[in-house]
Amino acid sequence: MSIQIQYQKSQVIQGLRYHFIKQSEIKGLMLFVNVYAIITAVLLFYKKIRPELFLLGSLLWIVLMVFFWYLLPWLFYRRTLLFKQDWVFNFNTTGASLESENGRAEWAWSEVTRFFESPLFFHVYFAPKSFFILPKAHFTYEDQQLIRSYF
Numbered sequence: 001m002s003i004q005i006q007y008q009k010s011q012v013i014q015g016l017r018y019h020f021i022k023q024s025e026i027k028g029l030m031l032f033v034n035v036y037a038i039i040t041a042v043l044l045f046y047k048k049i050r051p052e053l054f055l056l057g058s059l060l061w062i063v064l065m066v067f068f069w070y071l072l073p074w075l076f077y078r079r080t081l082l083f084k085q086d087w088v089f090n091f092n093t094t095g096a097s098l099e100s101e102n103g104r105a106e107w108a109w110s111e112v113t114r115f116f117e118s119p120l121f122f123h124v125y126f127a128p129k130s131f132f133i134l135p136k137a138h139f140t141y142e143d144q145q146l147i148r149s150y151f
Contacts, residue, residue, distance in 0.1 A: 001146075003138050005087040011120050012083045015133045016073035018118035026068055033061050082132075089134060091147065098132070115151040122147060 020026055037057040043049045077083060081102075088099045095108040107126065114125035121133040136144060 001091055001143065003089045003091075003143065005089050005135060005138050007083040007135065009077065009083075011135065011137075012133070013073045013077055015118055015121040015123070015135075016076055017069055018121070019123060019131065019133070020068050020072055020076075022116065022123075030064060030068075033057065033064055037061055089138075091150070093150070096150075109150050112151060117148075122151075124151075 037054075040049060040054040040057045044051060044054045085100045085102065090097045090099070095106060095111075097104060097106040111126055112124055113127060114123075116123050117136075120137070121135055123131060123133050125131045134147075139147065
């Protein structure tokens with residue numbers, strides 16, 4: 001089966017947000033900052049610490065969210081030509097391929113190490129940092145079900 005894929009910048013940036021937030025390093029860092037914020041809030045409530053420590057945690061949380069939710073996806077999109085090209089996605093029971101005017105890539109379904117869905121994309125991973133996103137909008141409902149069964 002063959003599907004024409006075109007990316008829209010706003011949708012790709014939203015898909016990249018899901019990619020970055022799902023990374024274990026980022027999850028761990030955000031968990032640490034949230035635990036720090038909760039602990040300092042409790043200690044501040046009981047007047048065991050000065051407000052500056054709580055404000056530092058709050059500022060750190062805001063900076064991380066701005067970086068991971070806005071800046072990092074935008075920078076990644078800007079530096080990656082992959083999402084600015086039109087692709088033809090072909091798939092069957094044994095594997096899939098992507099073709100553009102600049103090249104071609106093929107893989108068997110067994111090479112996919114991880115897969116998850118966000119509201120707009122299928123996220124296909126071949127290694128922890130090697131991934132591709134496929135827009136769901138270009139797939140019919142039946143094709144989406146077929147792709148899910150392959151993963």
